[in-house]
Amino acid sequence: MTLKDIAFKNLMRRKAKSGFIFAGLVIGVATVVAVVTFTDTMSQDIQHKMEKYGANILIVPHTDSLTLSYAGVTLGGVSFEMTPIVQSQLSEIRKIKNYANIAAVGPIVLGAVELRNQRALLTGVDFKATQILKPWWKVNGAKPGVNQLLSGSEAARILGLKIGQSVNINGKQMTVSGILSPTGSQDDQLLFAHMKTAQTLLGKPDEVSLVEVAALCNACPINDMVNQIAQKLPSAKVMAIQQVVGARMETLTQLRKFSFGLSIVVVLIGGLVVLVTLMGSVKERTREIGIFRAIGFRKSHIIRIILIETSVISLIAGLMGYLLGLGAVWAGFSLWKKHSTTLIAADPLVALGAICMALLVGLAASAYPAGLASRLDPNQALATL
Amino acid sequence: MSFLKIESISKTYGESDSIVHALDDISLSIKLGEFVAIMGESGAGKSTLLSVMGAMNTPTLGKYYVDDIDVYALSTEQKADFRREYLGFVFQSFHLIPYLTILENVMLPITNLKIPKSKKESMAMQTLEWVGIDSKSKRLPNQISGGEKERCAVARAIVNAPPVLLADEPTGNLDSRNSKDVMALLTRLNNNGATVIMVTHSTKCATYAQRIIQLRDGSIAKENSISSEKQDPVKAA
Numbered sequence: 001m002t003l004k005d006i007a008f009k010n011l012m013r014r015k016a017k018s019g020f021i022f023a024g025l026v027i028g029v030a031t032v033v034a035v036v037t038f039t040d041t042m043s044q045d046i047q048h049k050m051e052k053y054g055a056n057i058l059i060v061p062h063t064d065s066l067t068l069s070y071a072g073v074t075l076g077g078v079s080f081e082m083t084p085i086v087q088s089q090l091s092e093i094r095k096i097k098n099y100a101n102i103a104a105v106g107p108i109v110l111g112a113v114e115l116r117n118q119r120a121l122l123t124g125v126d127f128k129a130t131q132i133l134k135p136w137w138k139v140n141g142a143k144p145g146v147n148q149l150l151s152g153s154e155a156a157r158i159l160g161l162k163i164g165q166s167v168n169i170n171g172k173q174m175t176v177s178g179i180l181s182p183t184g185s186q187d188d189q190l191l192f193a194h195m196k197t198a199q200t201l202l203g204k205p206d207e208v209s210l211v212e213v214a215a216l217c218n219a220c221p222i223n224d225m226v227n228q229i230a231q232k233l234p235s236a237k238v239m240a241i242q243q244v245v246g247a248r249m250e251t252l253t254q255l256r257k258f259s260f261g262l263s264i265v266v267v268l269i270g271g272l273v274v275l276v277t278l279m280g281s282v283k284e285r286t287r288e289i290g291i292f293r294a295i296g297f298r299k300s301h302i303i304r305i306i307l308i309e310t311s312v313i314s315l316i317a318g319l320m321g322y323l324l325g326l327g328a329v330w331a332g333f334s335l336w337k338k339h340s341t342t343l344i345a346a347d348p349l350v351a352l353g354a355i356c357m358a359l360l361v362g363l364a365a366s367a368y369p370a371g372l373a374s375r376l377d378p379n380q381a382l383a384t385l
Numbered sequence: 386m387s388f389l390k391i392e393s394i395s396k397t398y399g400e401s402d403s404i405v406h407a408l409d410d411i412s413l414s415i416k417l418g419e420f421v422a423i424m425g426e427s428g429a430g431k432s433t434l435l436s437v438m439g440a441m442n443t444p445t446l447g448k449y450y451v452d453d454i455d456v457y458a459l460s461t462e463q464k465a466d467f468r469r470e471y472l473g474f475v476f477q478s479f480h481l482i483p484y485l486t487i488l489e490n491v492m493l494p495i496t497n498l499k500i501p502k503s504k505k506e507s508m509a510m511q512t513l514e515w516v517g518i519d520s521k522s523k524r525l526p527n528q529i530s531g532g533e534k535e536r537c538a539v540a541r542a543i544v545n546a547p548p549v550l551l552a553d554e555p556t557g558n559l560d561s562r563n564s565k566d567v568m569a570l571l572t573r574l575n576n577n578g579a580t581v582i583m584v585t586h587s588t589k590c591a592t593y594a595q596r597i598i599q600l601r602d603g604s605i606a607k608e609n610s611i612s613s614e615k616q617d618p619v620k621a622a
Contacts, residue, residue, distance in 0.1 A: 001492045001505065006485070013484035291480045294441060295494045295541070296469020298462050379441040382480070 003301060007308035014281065021277045021362075022313050022320075028270025029321025029358045032263040033350060034328045039259035041329065043252050057213035057226060059236050061085050083235050085208040087195075093213070096228035103214040104132035107195060110209040111202035113169050115191075116159055122169065123190045124198025133212050134187070141178030144193060148177040154188040170201050211236075267361055274310070274365035282306075282373045289373050290381025299374035306370035310362040318358030322351045387414035387450075388580060389438065389549065394447030396433055396603075407433040408444065409603040415582065417548060420575040422591040423584045425600035431584040432553060434600065438582060439472055439551050440464045451549065469494060473542030473579075477554035479534040481526040481541075487533075488513065488522040491540045498545075512540040516570055532563030539570055543579070550574060552583040556590055568593045 011018045061084050085107075093105055106129035113122040127143050141163040144150045149169075151161045156179045161167065165176045174193070182188055199205050215225050222240050230238040282289070289302055326346060396408040408430045415421055425431050436442035437449060440456050441464075449456045451471055459467055468474075473494075481490045491509040498505065513519040516536040521529050529537070535555060542550055552571065556564035564587070572593050575581045583594065591597050592611060599607040 001485075001489050001496050001502070003496065005489070006482075006496070009484045009489075287480070288482060291476075291482065292493070293465065294439070294468065294474055294480075296465050297497070298465045300462075301497060377441075379436045379439075382441075382476070 003304050004308055007305050007312070010285075010305070011309050011312060017277060017281050017284075018309075018313060021274050021310070022317050024270050024273030024277070025314055025317035025358050025362060026321045026324060028266050028273075028361065029318055029354050030324035030328060031266040032357065033322050033325025033354050034332075035259045035262050035266075036350060037326060037329045037347075038332065039255050041333070043255055056222060056241050057215055057229065057238065058241060059085065059211035059213065059229065059233060059238050061209070062235060062237050084204070085211065085233070085236050087206045087208050089233060089235075090208070090211060092232040093229055096225065096232055098215075098225050098228060101216045101225065103216050104129045104212075106130060106133045106212040106214075107208040108210050108212065109195060109198050109202060109204055109207060111198070111204060113191070113201065115167055115169055118159060120155060120159060121190050122198055122201060123192050124195040124202070125192055126195055129212075132214050134183075136183060137187070138181040139178040140181060141176075144177040146194065146197060147172070147174055148193070148197075149174045150178045150180065150192040151176055152180050152188040152190045152192075153182040155191055172201060267357065271361045271365040274362055275368065278306070278310070278366050278369035279372070282369045285373070286376060286381050289376050290378045293376065293378035294382060302374040302376075303370045306366055306373055307363060310366040310370075311359060314358040314362030315355060317362070318355035319351075321358060322354035325354070386416065388417035388452060389413075389415040389582075390448075390450040391438070392448040392450070394437060394444040394449060396430075396437060396442065397445045406603045408437065411447075411603070411605055413598070413605070415580060417580055418575070418578050419596060420572070420581045420594045421583070422594035422597045423582065423600060424586070424588075424591055424597055425606075429600040430603040431600055433603075435551055435553050435582070435584050438549075439474060440468050469497075469545065469547075471547055471549055473545075473547040473550045475535070475538050475542045475550065475552040475555045477557040479526070479531075479538045479558075481534060481537060483526055486523050486525060487518065487529065487537050490526065490537055491544050493541060494545045509540070509544055512544045513537075515543075516540045530563075531559055532566060535559055535563065535567050536570065539567065539574075543574060547579075549580045549582065552581065554584055554586065556585070556587060564590065 087107055090105060090107060093099070093102070096102075106126050109124035111122055112119050114120075130137060139150065141150075149161075149167070151159070155161070156176075159167075161176050161179065163176055163179060166173055167176065168174075169191075174197075180187060180192075193201070199207060213229070215222060226238050226240050230236075292302060292305075391411055391413040394408055394411045395406065398405045398407055411430075411434065423431050423434060433442065437444050440449075440459075443457050451467075454467065456464065456467060481487075482493070485493070488506065488509050491512055492505050495505050495508060510519060510522060513522055516539055518529070518533050518536050518540070521533055521537075526534055526537070535558070539555070542552075550571070555567050555571065559567060568590055571581050571583065581594075583590070585591055595611060597607075597609045597611065598605055599609075
């Protein structure tokens with residue numbers, strides 16, 4: 001017989017107490033695993049959605065003078081001293097290392113036009129890319145085809161434009177195919193046309209005023225991607241829209257902080273359950289420990305018996321807690337997001353962390369009761385009969 | 386030559402007004418292989434003296450030597466090792482571990498010895514055979530009788546062949562037949578060379594000893610040696 005045999009036999013005998021410690025640890029570990037996995041999955045989900053929520057990189061021409069503001073970033077798009085971006089150069093972006101992380105590239109040409117004796121800003125865009133770059137757009141009518149126009153809500157009001165109306169722009173007849181619902185952005189003031197149409201109307205063939213890029217940056221630092229694009233387009237100025245990037249990072253940081261705080265509270269409660277139960281158990285086993293000490297067991301032997309018991313419970317509880325936590329997240333996502341495509345992966349690192357955490361909490365919480373048991377005076381312990 | 390030597394040992398409990406003198410200046414020598422019975426009324430200090438001799442109750446004053454080892458000069462862990470090597474305990478209430486089998490209970494004192502498990506098992510089985518309950522080795526303590534529990538307690542106390550056996554009212558919970566059997570066991574052990582020190586209320590059991598020490602109010606009131614013919618009722622029977 002060994003100390004392990006004594007520990008195992010005691011566990012089997014005190015099933016209720018062992019079960020209580022086991023349940024405390026399982027619930028603690030499962031909650032932490034669920035919170036961590038849920039937060040990670042949600043972070044990925046949110047990041048994925050946020051990354052689709054508009055551009056986060058802008059490419060503008062190099063210039064000495066900055067005269068135009070767009071998307072909260074000051075641009076030099078219409079400066080006299082600028083070197084314009086040529087549209088054919090944009091294919092270089094496909095060659096960057098992190099091209100797989102790019103969701104959409106939207107070239108834009110900008111220029112002033114005369115319409116009904118008023119000046120307006122005509123914007124040439126790639127309407128396919130706008131589905132990703134401007135997912136909030138709601139078009140009343142239809143998206144424009146060749147020789148057609150889409151008007152921002154404010155521009156339509158001021159210029160008196162209606163769907164189906166024909167207007168003359170720079171000597172060319174254009175039909176208003178649709179009007180945007182108000183967006184609260186600068187888009188409300190603009191007129192939109194297909195890239196080629198706008199370039200022709202503005203007299204800027206193959207010229208691009210700026211490029212919006214939506215990058216999926218879960219696995220890549222956005223600044224790296226900015227540098228990669230800048231290397232491919234040396235004549236352009238590439239910059240991250242810091243406000244957007246910062247907001248995304250802030251949201252994720254808050255989520256992580258919340259899960260970290262919650263995890264600490266749950267782990268502390270789990271530890272307290274183990275501590276209180278073991279304290280009770282040690283008191284209950286006073287006589288038994290007294291017998292062990294009387295027949296020559298050292299303090300270290302008593303401590304080892306208690307730590308072996310806790311380790312066994314903790315290891316199993318860690319594994320069970322991990323599976324339960326993962327199952328809870330999976331069930332939660334299945335229930336609340338029936339059509340979600342979010343993948344909840346079994347992460348071996350989280351599993352290892354869960355088992356280690358259970359072991360650490362179990363051993364830390366049992367250290368004091370084990371020490372207390374080992375210090376029991378055998379004579380007093382036997383006198384407690 | 387004395388194997389156990391108690392020198393002017395006193396043990397007091399409590400403080401100032403409520404002080405209790407459990408042992409009062411007791412000196413005693415016991416030779417290797419002796420069978421000593423300690424008697425006295427309740428509160429006379431019998432159990433306190435036994436716990437002092439068991440290296441479990443530090444005296445307030447005095448010295449205690451076993452095999453020339455100053456027992457209470459040892460550290461807590463050294464005292465645990467000393468108990469394992471020198472002493473075997475037989476408790477009145479058996480004090481068997483309820484979730485271990487009879488065999489496992491007997492193996493407890495040798496659990497931490499660095500010898501193969503099979504060797505430990507064979508030592509425990511031999512001891513169980515010696516006390517006559519080897520057929521009950523796989524049972525739990527609650528599945529055997531009181532007499533068998535006491536035999537198991539004796540087996541556990543002697544499995545590692547300690548030179549001294551301390552027995553606290555070994556027949557206190559037994560009927561007369563089982564009492565006789567247990568006393569016969571202790572006598573056999575003594576005949577094999579073990580020093581047996583037994584606390585008892587029973588005059589009949591005390592007659593198995595070679596020497597009877599009477600305690601009163603924490604002091605030795607009387608010491609009697611018993612003639613060998615009277616002392617060996619097993620042989621007489």
